[in-house]
Amino acid sequence: MLFTPPLFALPFPNIDPILIEFGPFAIRWYALAYVGGLLIGWWLAKKLCASPALWGGKSPIEPEEFDDAIVWVAFGVILGGRIGYVLFYNLPYYAGHPLEALTVWHGGMSFHGGFMGSILAMYLFTRRRSLSFVSMLDIAASVVPVGLFLGRIANFINGELWGRPSDVPWAIVFPHGGPLPRHPSQLYEAGLEGLTIFIVLQIAIRMGALRRPGTVAGLFVLLYGCSRIFVEFFREPDPQLGYLAGGFVTMGMVLSLPMLALGGWLIWRARRRPALNAGQPA
Known part of the structure; x- marks a missing residue:
């Protein structure tokens, strides 16, 4: 069945991906999203740790x-x-151009790779400081959606990671996405992986989820896996990979499936443990 483009489509806002330039140096929205996500997450994490209740x-x-x-x-x-991006999404290219793997400023980052890298970093840090690794995961998971929200907005500004062709009224013609209007899948991800998960986790925390270590981390992993798999039905797969099977399975789906099992296991394990500070006044 042929795709029939709609008569009207929303124009791309065409926001300059570079915020400020100083000669050869440039400050990009994408870099600011990473910095802003880390700083806001750091501030929120400290607020959570300073709240005994x-x-x-x-x-x-x-x-x-x-x-x-x-x-x-x-x-x-x-x-x-x-x-993660090099290994999961474009290994043949980087095997032939190994120095290109170092050019992070050219783009190409994998959430799943960053997820595993951050877990390893927190494990090493907590082991060195003799801290609770699982509680550290809970705190980190509670603020990660902030970075995801900002990062997906930056993807939209860059006009990258667009969605599949669509005739929905809010479809957008992206500058580098060809003539067809497409789903603004970056905004779907910002709303689901960022805003929605953040709200759910904050509600869970206010209901006492931090008192059972692993609950918040499990919720985040489970909800992210569900959100990512859902959005992959609207997101255009990476051109070097395409669809892996059946005309609809993508690498993002495959990498997210284990997150469903991991999230469920973390929640199950947390519910079997005694609550922190049980019997003590808040």
Whole structure:
């Protein structure tokens, strides 16, 4: 069945991806999304750790610990995100052009790679400081949606990672996406992976989820996996990969499936553990 483009489509807002330029140096919205996500996440994480009522007593992580943890997480996200993209999405190209793997400023980051990199960074940090690894995961998971929201907005500004051709009234003709209007899938991801998950996690935290370590992390992983798989039905797959099977399965779906099992296991395990500070006044 042939796709019939609609008579009207929304124009791309054509926002300059470069915010400010100083000679050869440029500050891009995409870089600001990473920096802003990390800084806002760091601030929110410290606020959570400084709120005994959310833990039913003393937090297992002191707020000051995040002054150092943020550096570890930043390296984990950036290195993991780049390595994940190279391995999962474009290995044949980078095998022939290994130096290109270092050019992060040209784009190409994988959430799933950054996710694994940040977990490894937090594990190493908590082990070095003799802190609760699972509680650190909970705190990090509660603020990650902020970075996801900003990052997907930056993807939209860059006019990248667009959706599949569509005739919905809000379809957009992207500058580098050909003549057909497409789903603004970056905005779908910003709304689901960012805003919606953030709200759900904050509600869960206010209902005492931090008192059972692993609950918040499990919720995030489970909800992200569901959100990403759903959005992949609207997002155009990477051209070098295309569809992996059946004309609809994408690499994003494949990498998200294990997250469903991991999230469910974390929640199940958390519910079997005694609550933190049980019997102590908040």
